[in-house]
Amino acid sequence: MGKISRRSFIKGSLAAAGALSVSAAPLPASAKGIGPGELATMLDIGKCIGCGACVExxxxxxxxxxxxxxKPFPKMYPPRVKTADWSDKRDIDDRLTxxxxxFIQYADVEIDGEQTTITVPRRCMHCTNPPCADLCPFGAARKLKNGITRIHPDICLGGAKCKLVCPWDIPERQTGVGPYLQVLPNFAGNGVMFKCDRCYDLIEQGELPACIEACPEDVQTIGPRDEIIAAAYARAKEINGYVYGDKENGGTNTIYVSPVPFDVLNEALEKGPGMPHMAPVPDSMANADTLAKAMILAPIAGLAAGFIKFTGGAKPSSQSNKEES
Structure with a gap:
């Protein structure tokens, strides 16, 4: 498949239901003028030079x-939930915050007998059936019809269930912001969870996500998910490579193509807090009991939104990211 280049991602529009409509060239006839559907990105990490342009x-x-x-942050009772404050560490760019x-992960591996450093841009995987969205008790995390999973800061209470259920531990908390400050700040909540939202606001305007626009090596390709999956396997076949993200956690909208096996790559990656792994991930939402739990929790979202509105329309403190769901 042809990719959506920086200059050919033509202005699109969102339908009332929130589905993205884009025109792009060159694409097969089946992809031209696409209607509602999920967008995915392919990251050909063999092309990545680790320049950091995407991060910036x-x-x-x-x-x-x-x-x-x-600040100062409200004192929590009981104090079992620790505060998370990154506001004085904003310059950190070697992990997720x-x-x-x-951020860029590094892995020293061997390719054709030579030691090579592979650089891997990492962010939210944007799962096709995201447990963070299905299991958030307040509906703060939501999946859009175009495949983007967002956390709404005007609803999130910082409870971190999204991080707990994420197979890659992606979301990160900042204390001292969000509606919990107006809703029992000493007893409930502890901030807001943050992660990549795939520049949903740019995509709504028919523009590319900032990381794709800035990349000098065309590492990322964005398009309809089925086209991206086909492109990923075609590229993997071309380089005798490997694909990650199409099956992990039941499928994601972030698809990596690597010149080395992902078990080898994962072993070489530096991992830890804010540094996701690249190991195989089973479908965490495949269990019927888990799905039932998600369905039971879903109505709470409406109650939470109503309660926040009733208490004065709490907004994220000092934030300008007012947004529509």
Missing amino acids: ACRDSNAHKFPEPD PYNWL
Whole structure:
């Protein structure tokens, strides 16, 4: 399949239901003028040079969404939930934080007998059936029809269930922001969870996500998910490579193509807090009991939104990212 290049991602529009409509060239006839459906991105990491342009572009483009916490933080009772404050560490760019939604991982591997450093842009995987969205008790995390999973900061109470159920531990908390400050700040909540939102606001305007626009090596390709999956396997066949993300956790909208096996790559990656793995991931939402639990929790979202509105329309403190669901 042809890719959506930086210059050929033509202005599109969102349908009333929130589905993205884009025109792009060159694409097969089946993809031209696409209607409702999920967009995915393919990251050909063999092309990545680790320049960090994507990281810088992400930070610049999303700076208006970053948290501005009120201090001192409310004292929590009981104090079992620890505060998470990244506001004085905003320059950290070698892991995921509330102020850094994309970073570069490094892996020293052997390719054709030569030691090579592979660089891997990492962010939210945007699962096709995201447990963070299905299991958030307040509906703060939601999946859009175009395949983007967002956390709404005007609803999130920072409970971190999204991080607990995420197979890659992606979301990160910032204390001192969000509606919990107006809703029992000493007893409930502890901030807001943050992660990549795939520049949903740019995509709504028919523009590319900032990381793709800034990349000098065309590492990422964006398009309809079925086309991206086909392109990923075609590229893997071309380079005798491997694909990650099409099956992990039941499927994601972030598809990696690597010149080395992902078990080898995962072994070589530095991992830890804010540094996701690349190991195989079973479908966490395949269990019927889990799905039933998600369905039971879903109505709470409406109650939470109503309660927040009743208490005065609480907004994220000092934030300018007011948005529609």
